Structure formats: C-alpha cells, structure tokens
Amino acid sequence: MTQEKTKTEKIPRQPMPEQPPEVRRRNFDEVPLGYDAETAAKEAQRCLQCKKPACVTGCPVEVDIPGFIKHVADGDFKTAIRLIWEKNALPAVCGRVCPQEIQCEGLCIVGKKDSPIAIGNLERFVADTERLQGTGDLPAKAPATGKRVAVVGSGPSGLTVAGDLLLKGHSVTLMEAFHKPGGVLIYGIPEFRLPKDIVASEVATLEKLGLEIKCNTVVGRTVSLDELFEEGFDAVYIGVGAGLPVFLNIPGENLNGIYSANEYLTRANLMKGYLYPKYDTPLVRGKNVAVIGAGNVAMDSARTAMRLGAENVRIVYRRSRTEMPARAAEIHHAEEEGIEMYLLTAPIEFIGDDSGHVTAMKCLKMELGEPDASGRRRPVPIEGSEFTLDCDLAVIAVGAGANPLLTQSNPEISLNKWGYITADPETGKTTKKGVWAGGDIVTGSATVILAMGAGRKAADSIHDYLKLGW
C-alpha cells in the first residue's frame, strides 16, 4: 500500500490530447480527443481515495467521485458509469462542459501541491466508453404509479427531472418549443465543444426509459399551463431557461450582420447553418468579426466565427481580463485559435453601408474606476479615446434575461424583479400549486450542472407530492 502510494504520487496529471489550434480553428470537430483506457486508468491511479473527499463537496449533484475513479483505476468502466448515473444523468455532457476548476477539481486535495485529478476528463471517458461500447443496460425503473408529469423545456434541467421521475415510476411528457430537444445543449453550445450526437444519445436513453417528447410545443401558446392540468397531468415542471436576448441599445444595432448570441448560435448549431448550403439556414460569415461580451457564450460565438472563415475575430469587453466571466480554459482555447481580446473597450455605435449591412463599430477606451454594485471596478470611458473597428459581423453576447412568454399568462406564479420565477431553493416549488420550476428560469443564466441539481431536487419534491400531496 505505502509502496503503491509513493509510486502513484509520481504520475503527473495526464494531459488531454487536443486538435492543434491551427487545425481546429477551421473545423467543427471536437477540440479535446478524449483519454484512451490506459491513460484514464493511469489518471485514476493518482486519486488518493480520500475518506472525506473534498471534491464531492464541490459537486452540485454530489457524484461519488472517489468511488467511480476507483472503478476506473480497476478498469471496471461499466460499474464506474453506473455509479455516476445514480447522481448524474448526463455525464457525457457534464464531463465536457462543467467548470470543474471551480467545482470538484478546484477542491481536490491533490491540487494543493500538484495539478488536481482530472475528474472531468475521467467522467467524460467513462460516459463515452459506455455510449460507444457499453451494454446499453438501462437503470431499473420503479413500478408504474399511474401519475403523469409534464416537463416544460428540454434543457439539462428538464431532462434531469424527466429522467428521475421516470425511474420513480411516473409517466413523463416533455414539451419543447423548438423542433429538437436539448435546450442550450442543442441550440447554444457548439459542436466543437459538445457534439450534438452525444446530446441526442442522452435523450434517446430517456426515451428508452419511456419518456414521451413533444417538440414544437410552446407552452403558453400551443397549450397553456392550466390546460396541462385539464389534460390530466398531476404536476408540471418549468425549465424554460433564460431565453431572452439582451441588446446594447446603441445606434445602428438593427443593421444586418448584427446578431444576438442566441440568434447566431441557434443559426449555427440548431439549424446547422455552419453546414450551409447543405442545410438551408444561412448565416452571415464575417471577415472582421466583433463579439461583444466576455463570457462563455462570447467565446463560443467567437470560436464559431473563426471556424466559419473569419480573418479577424475580436472579443470586445468593457472591463479588464480579471473580470472576464468565461472559464479560463475557454479564454485560453480562444486565444490559441487566434482570437484577439479588445479589453477595456466599449462599443457606442454601429455604422452601416447603403444596403444596411454593418461595416464598422465605433468604440471608446475605458479605464477602471470605483467598484460598482457587483463589487467589480466600474469601467469609465476615457475622454477623446474614440476609435473605429472594421466589422462586417457583430455578435452581442452580453447576457440573457427571463423570457416572459410563459410566465406573463400565469399571474399566480410569482416572479422576482428581473422576471425570473421565485421557487423554493430546497424543493423548486413555485407559488402555484402543482407547479415546480428550476434551472436558468429561476437562477438566471448559470450552468448545466446547477440546472441539473435544481431538477434533481424538484424531482424528489414532485415525487413526494404525488405520494403525499402539496
């Protein structure tokens, strides 16, 4: 044992093989290539199998991390994935998009002196192995209860609620406004970060468990919330995400060639505009691209534009590098691909040509002043610093809001001042009987795993309600 330990401490964190930047910046294939079995086992051996694992406290759904890593170290990938499934229904997704550096890996004890265990990479490995070579054995389902639950919105939050309730024996119908299920996983996050066949396969697993999916169903338009109850549903979960684009409200913003990130990414991902003309939906391919904002959505937009042949892609952000909300890894990936950072820069106007297409963006240079309400130093314009940036494509990625489509016709559901649904943080219960909510429509734009965590809690609460009452 002691001997084994000294040996394992010497293993360095196994690097994730990746497509080289100069190649991947022009294709839509996934950037990281994944571990092979040998590398995964080697990485797993680095884990100290802590008695009180710090990593687990950093995981919003409390996956038994040392438990599954132990199975990986032993080469038993089948048991490893089934252990993760007990807490997380979408490991192939989470292994790719979770911000592990501030969650599990950020707390991993090994990370104090060395690089932390690559928990995300291992999670991804076991999920991929199951998908590609697994037995396909489904988890066991409880006997049918005869209760019916409607889940509105098919993002990670809705999918989690659906999966959990199916296993508990309820019958679940998922209603999605778009023509494909998956929420942001399908329409927002690009192929090169999260291949769409992975999302499709996670959804297919739920269908095999008995999930009924109704796409093209806009709840609040095609059917109202009250009608769902009239149709015989016993409970409803709302997981409609934060689907409202935010614009800058500066002159020229309605010129052609200016998109909200939602529109740009939906055209590219959901509609497969990057494969135009094989797919019919066009999208503007810019030579000089400006992406306004510095979160993950901005990085995804910028990297998409680069892959669509741009000469220059610029992230334009009014604060400094330290305030950039994107994951460090995403910023790093973007810079490796040649995306430039125009920091402390704020757009003030778009300029267009005679045909109404954007040609340039007027900007001001900023400096950081006193801290504002968010505690971050407020950017203040520098007088006389105005300059013009050529741009024939601009993507506005400065955040999202709560879409009022569903909530405005349901006054019994109380909202906070930004229009997000007020839900009990422990149960997900809203102020309307029989209705739960979770994910971005409650928290505002957050993360996949937080949306899933909210779904898990709500599923437990819905299950109690169906057995015991409100």
Added chain:
Amino acid sequence: MFKIVKRAEMAGGTVIENKIEAPRIAAKAKPGQFVILKADETGERIPLTISDIDPEKGTITVIYMVVGKSTELFKTLKEGDGYQDVIGPLGKPTHVEKLGTVVCVGGGTGVAVLYPITRAFKEAGNKVVSIIGARNKDLLILEDKMKAVSDEFHVCTDDGSYGRKGFVTEVLKEILQKDTVDLAVAIGPVPMMKFVSAITKDFNVKTLVSLNPIMIDGTGMCGGCRVSVGGKTQFACVDGPEFDGHQVDFDNLSSRLRAYAEDERKAHEAFCRVHDAK
C-alpha cells in the same frame, strides 16, 4: 409529421395553398397569428400567417408565394405529404372589436393574411370596406372570399388587366376623402404598407400593419425579428406581428428582409437547376 390534407395552386402556380392537419394549433389559433413551418430535416424555419382555421376538423390553412428555395421546397409537397415541423400559434391575435367602419387593404399574398382578419371585423359588426390589389389579374387571390365578408369591395391591378387600373392606395385615398373611417388594416408588400400608412396618417386614421421579418424561433428568444416601432426595438414574433403602421420604420424592415438576398438567390437557382433536371 403535419399532413397536408388539401393543396391548391393559385395565381398561375406562383401561390400555393396548404390545408394542414394540426389539431392543437387549430384549437387555439386566432386571426392575426402565425405558424413556423419546416419542411424536412435540413430545412429552414419559415413563418407564415394563418389564413384559415378549422378547429372542428383540426386544420389550419396557409397561403404562400413561391419566392425562394424554401418555398420552392414547400411547393414540392403534395397532398398526403407533410411538414416535419409546424409550431404555433405564435404572435398576438388581432385585437378585433366593433369600431364602426374598417378599411381592409391587401396586396399580393397579403390578402391571404388579411382575409381572416377582415372576416373577424365583419363578424364583430363593423362596416367593412375592402380593397385588394395585385400586379395583374393572374396574381389576384381570394377575391370571392374577400368579397363575401365585405360591405364594400374594390379590386385593382397595376396593369389594369382586371378591376380598376392602379394602386390600392388611390382607392384608399378616395374612400378616406368621402367617408369617416375608424381603422385601417393594411397587409401586403412592405412598400404598399408603407404608402398606405403614409396616406392614413394624413387623414389621422389608425392603421394596423402585419409585419413579416425573418424569424428563427418565433418565441422571443433570438431577436432576429426585431423591428423599430416608434423608435423602440420590438420583436415581431411576440410583440406583433401587428403594429401601428404610423410608427413602423419600414425602410429598416425592408433592409432586414434583404439580409440574405444573395444567399437566397444562389440557393434558389441551385434548387431550381437540380429540380428542373429531375
């Protein structure tokens, strides 16, 4: 799949009518609302205003002009075929009430959208004066249906091949000069709605126009359908599609409708080449 139960060609095959099985939508749809259709896996999402609703049979009718690749593709769908996706009803219904005299002005395929609204105003007890127009006689649609729901009915064609020679705006002007009009509804090509709004503004007659910008989701999540109304940005799919014609920036709308003109032209040509070869 959303099955086409009845298909008809109008205006010499340049305009197509599809009656589509969509019971959920038919049960809910009201005049002024629209649906988004996608023909197949690789297709675009195209918004079309609903031109007739049959809640009992569970069908909706859409009428569209064949203008580009996507509508060419729609045109190839026969009775018994279907659309992969139909989403709706979307947008706000027309606010219909008894006002007195309502003038309904329709141009081209806009008449298809105007028809259910005209009928609703008539049913609400208004005196309905309709003016419909097209470039020539062959392109005129729904004349009989419109006539049936109007108290007074005018037709014009640009070339004089049918009805009065000239534009709908000329007839409108004469009506406004002699009658008191409480509301005008104008639906058709953007320049037509722009001119109608300019005229009614002079007479201080409130005017509704129905806008058809490029859309993706139709639920207010992308902002692609944004239009400038009274200097404020509005999303046509959720705040409209109907707006106060006196407030709309029609030039911006025209320009936004041309955003993909070049792509569309190429795609359309390519589609026709392949299709004609077959």
